[in-house]
Amino acid sequence: MSLPTFGAIGIAGTGLTVYRKWLDAVSDNLSNMNNASPTSGSAFQARYVIAQAQADSTTGQGAGVAVGGTVLSGNAEGRLVYEPEHPLADANGYVRYPDIDLGSQMAQMMMAQRGYQANLSVVDRAKTAYEAALQLGKNS
Template sequence: MGAFDALSIAGSSMGMHQTWLDALANNIANVNTVVSTDQTAFQAQMPIVRSVEGGGVEVTGMALSDPAGRMVQDPSNPLADADGYVRAPEDDMASQMTQLVMAQRGFQASVQVTKDAQETYRSALEIGRR
């Protein structure tokens, strides 16, 4: 492992977690979005991530939830079909909030690794100046 690999690895982790947080923000904003039954439901996004040779991670794409979503009975909704159903996203607020906590904690951990590595490198430079 090279001298600055920790910064590179933590930086790639921060980028991945930021992408995850952005996707979750979009998912949470649309968790209550309903459409008529003849349309596809909002598809929640989830980053597809792979490890990078030499350390770190990268986002390689986005997985989408089932476009069929789930059928919800809401006869008062103007989008409801003749049987009173609308189509809602497959994911719910609880699952999205759970993922949000995990993504935030991962991002915070990556930030802390970056701070610790910077401090270590700064200390090493001070030792070299003496």
């Protein structure tokens, strides 16, 4: 498979974008995991990023990845917590919190961070290789 000039940087760049969006979704989930809602409303729903492979339209070969969309967790009911002093509590003293697991979100954050770092490393190494190739032409 031959890649066009700077293909490695372009493909790794698409990975950087997807992993950044994943990190954004995880940070949004974490920042909203303690948001209370009245029991008459719905709880915050965790957001998950869907990655989709991209193909080059002319060659049909892989051209990276893109965000194919986002989905919300299926649980808008969240979890009910007894907090009668809370200003949003219902007549029975309950408020609704999102059903987001901190451990799961932290694991996703670590995976997304490592994926982002790996793609950044590819960009850096490809840049170094391209610079070295340009230096070969200068010394001739």
